[in-house]
Amino acid sequence: MSTASQWHQWAKRVIDIETAAIQHLHRFIDDEFVAACETLLACKGKVVVMGMGKSGHIGNKIAATLASTGTPAFFVHPGEASHGDLGMLAPQDVVIAISNSGEAHEILTLMPVIKRMGLAVIAMTGNPNSSMAQLAQHHLCIKVEEEACPLGLAPTSSTTATLVMGDAIAVALLQARGFTADDFALSHPGGALGRKLLLRVADLMHRDDRLPQVRQDVTISAALLEISAKGLGMTAVTTADDKLSGIFTDGDLRRVLDAKVDIHSTAIGDVMTQDPVTISSHLLAAEALQMMESRKINGLITVDEQGRPEGALNMMDMLKAGVL
Incomplete structure (x- = not known):
C-alpha cells in the first residue's frame, strides 16, 4: 500500500x-x-x-x-x-x-x-x-x-x-x-467576468420611487420611515430645490442614538453626513465597488449634472449582480 x-x-x-x-x-x-x-x-x-x-x-x-x-x-x-x-x-x-x-x-x-x-x-x-x-x-x-x-x-x-x-x-x-477589458467583456457577456466588466451603475441603481430621499427639514423619525420602506440602509437628503445636501445611513443612526438625540424633534439636516461620496451612473459597477471598498462605505448616491439624486445602490446590489 x-x-x-x-x-x-x-x-x-x-x-x-x-x-x-x-x-x-x-x-x-x-x-x-x-x-x-x-x-x-x-x-x-x-x-x-x-x-x-x-x-x-x-x-x-x-x-x-x-x-x-x-x-x-x-x-x-x-x-x-x-x-x-x-x-x-x-x-x-x-x-x-x-x-x-x-x-x-x-x-x-x-x-x-x-x-x-x-x-x-x-x-x-x-x-x-x-x-x-x-x-x-x-x-x-x-x-x-x-x-x-x-x-x-x-x-x-x-x-x-x-x-x-x-x-x-x-x-x-x-x-x-x-x-482592452471592454473588448474582453463583449465576448463574455454571460459570465461573471462579463458582469464585472459590462454592468454600469445605471444598470443596478434604485431609481424613481425606489430611490430613498427626504428633505433636510424632516425629522429623523420621518427619515427612518423612508429608510425602512426603501430597504437600502440609507437615504439621500435634499434641499428645497431637490439638490443633494447629505446622506443619512444606519451608521449615522447609531451615532445619533448614542448621543441621545431626540429623533422626533430633530431635523435630519442637523445630523446627516454632509458632502457625501457620489458617483456617476455612467461608470462601471466595478468602479463603484472599488470606491465603496476603498472608502469603507456600504452605499452610494448617484447625482445628475444639476446635483440632484437620481439613484442609489449598496453592497447587496453588487452581490446580487455578481459583481462582488
Missing part, C-alpha cells in the same frame, strides 16, 4: 518536470515565433486549430483562448475534416497544426488540400525535422526533455508546454491588437 510520502513524492516529481518543461520554452521564443505571430496578426480570416488526441484537446483550448482575446479562431478535428469539415476553411484563414511528433497522419493527409487552398500553416511540434514542420510556413518548437509520465508514454510535459506556447501566442496577439 502506498504511503503519504510516496504520494507527495510522485506528485512533486510531476510538478518539477513540467515546470522545467515550461522554463525551457524560453529558448523557442525566437524570430520564428515573431514571424508566426505576425502571420496570425495579419490574418484576414480565422485561425483554424487542428490536433489529434491529447493535442486536439489542447488545441481546442488554444482556439478558445484566441477567440476570447481578440483573434477569431475555432477548432477542427482532423478526422472529421477528412469527411467534410474541411469545408469550414476559407481562403484567408491560417491553420495552426499541433502534433508532438509532427507526424500525425490525419493532419498530414490534409496538408495537400490546405496547401492547394493557399492557406498559411503554423506547425507546433516537438521535432523541427518532422514532416509537419517541413511542410509549414512557420514552426514553433514545443520539445520537452522528458514526459512526467514515468513510462514516457502519456503526454504530460509535452501537452503542458503546448498549452503554454498557445497562451504565449494569444497574449502576445492581444497586446499587439491593443485588446
Whole structure:
C-alpha cells in the first residue's frame, strides 16, 4: 500500500518536470515565433486549430483562448475534416497544426488540400525535422526533455508546454491588437467576468420611487420611515430645490442614538453626513465597488449634472449582480 510520502513524492516529481518543461520554452521564443505571430496578426480570416488526441484537446483550448482575446479562431478535428469539415476553411484563414511528433497522419493527409487552398500553416511540434514542420510556413518548437509520465508514454510535459506556447501566442496577439477589458467583456457577456466588466451603475441603481430621499427639514423619525420602506440602509437628503445636501445611513443612526438625540424633534439636516461620496451612473459597477471598498462605505448616491439624486445602490446590489 502506498504511503503519504510516496504520494507527495510522485506528485512533486510531476510538478518539477513540467515546470522545467515550461522554463525551457524560453529558448523557442525566437524570430520564428515573431514571424508566426505576425502571420496570425495579419490574418484576414480565422485561425483554424487542428490536433489529434491529447493535442486536439489542447488545441481546442488554444482556439478558445484566441477567440476570447481578440483573434477569431475555432477548432477542427482532423478526422472529421477528412469527411467534410474541411469545408469550414476559407481562403484567408491560417491553420495552426499541433502534433508532438509532427507526424500525425490525419493532419498530414490534409496538408495537400490546405496547401492547394493557399492557406498559411503554423506547425507546433516537438521535432523541427518532422514532416509537419517541413511542410509549414512557420514552426514553433514545443520539445520537452522528458514526459512526467514515468513510462514516457502519456503526454504530460509535452501537452503542458503546448498549452503554454498557445497562451504565449494569444497574449502576445492581444497586446499587439491593443485588446482592452471592454473588448474582453463583449465576448463574455454571460459570465461573471462579463458582469464585472459590462454592468454600469445605471444598470443596478434604485431609481424613481425606489430611490430613498427626504428633505433636510424632516425629522429623523420621518427619515427612518423612508429608510425602512426603501430597504437600502440609507437615504439621500435634499434641499428645497431637490439638490443633494447629505446622506443619512444606519451608521449615522447609531451615532445619533448614542448621543441621545431626540429623533422626533430633530431635523435630519442637523445630523446627516454632509458632502457625501457620489458617483456617476455612467461608470462601471466595478468602479463603484472599488470606491465603496476603498472608502469603507456600504452605499452610494448617484447625482445628475444639476446635483440632484437620481439613484442609489449598496453592497447587496453588487452581490446580487455578481459583481462582488
